Amino acid sequence: MSDDFTLSVKVRQDVGKGASRRQRRLAGEIPGIVYGGVREPVMISIPHKDIAKALENEAFYSHVITLDIDGTEQPAILKDLQRHPAKALVLHADFLRVNPKRALTVNVPLHFVNEDSCIGVKQEGGVIAHTMTELEITCLPADLPEYLEVDMAEVTLGQSLHISDIKLPEGVESVALSHGEDHDLPIAAVNKPKAAAEEEADEDVDAADVPTVGDEATDDGEEAASEE
Template sequence: MVDFTLNAKARNDLGKGASRRLRRNADLVPAIVYGGEQEPQSIALEARELKKALENEAFYSHVISLSVDGKSQEVLLKALQRHPAKSHVMHADFLRVVAGHKVTVLVPLHFINEDACVGVKKSGGVISHTMTEVEVSCLPKDLPEFIEVDMAKVELGQIVHLSDLKLPKGVTAVALTQGADHDLPVANVHAARVASGDAAAEGEESAE
């Protein structure tokens, strides 16, 4: 398991103008930490350090050790605001983690055994992913970095639903708590589509 640590400084100079100056002059990213019994706190992160952390998929669904002026606290990344054209981070939101209190987090799905999938190998099917992440609820200590979706035994025409996922102990899919109608599709194996040109050629051969 990867351990993530971020360093930050508290900031009192607030507003859009202050945020622009941070990004332009100091190469810092404005952010906020909220939740728990403490008041929300405005902070500034080093853009380079945050960018490096964001390159790791696990960072998005992992408890992070955030040190603000030397005082450490555990947080989760809850939101990112990126520049619409340049994609760099403009602002970040972090939620304080409180021991014994459940958190709701989007966790990535890892699809495994796709090469060995029955519907692909035996029937020539194609795998489609309907979801790439799932929203889960659990205690911070039980938070998984990802959830595996085993495609090995999925047959042609079969759909993998949320209820088919093997979730770790203590982890619940949020959608499933809202009733059977929310048992959403995660992936499926369908017949390969024949290109129109190929279909026409096959038709001509049949006519001959």
């Protein structure tokens, strides 16, 4: 993990919706909570500018963060985030305490590489469709990756990649695959362009409407028999 994140926060004494609104408006801070482990949950307040800046880095979402709570450091991960529906504002953040000896279950982003040189795109004229953009994994905090890389270079037209095609780092497991092979879901595919697929479908329909020579002969024979 190449980035280190530290957020300086403070314990929040005043709770409730009214207090949260005042905190956002007057102090430029958002409410949050730290929970998990054997300790009691702690209500915190976070400078909005600090968390907004941290959220600009994708790694923040799948990274062990150091929370400096009134001078006491606590490792944690971002577990949930509430945003304003219309404004670029964070309203609330949930953090889960991290125990270095206990496995975490988190979602990490998928990075698709070599899409421009993909065989199915460059040589066969296909288009790439992503069916997943992140994967739920479980691992110890020290093994937590910032992202998982998916190499699209050798994927051909009509081919799909599945979770099992992702090369997971040592110590990292897919939650879906732990439930069995029938949970090996597709993550990406190279498909025919929409126009080409529609044209091919139209050709199939037209071909189905044209009777074969055998069909014509059968029809004629049936008509002759009925006239006799």
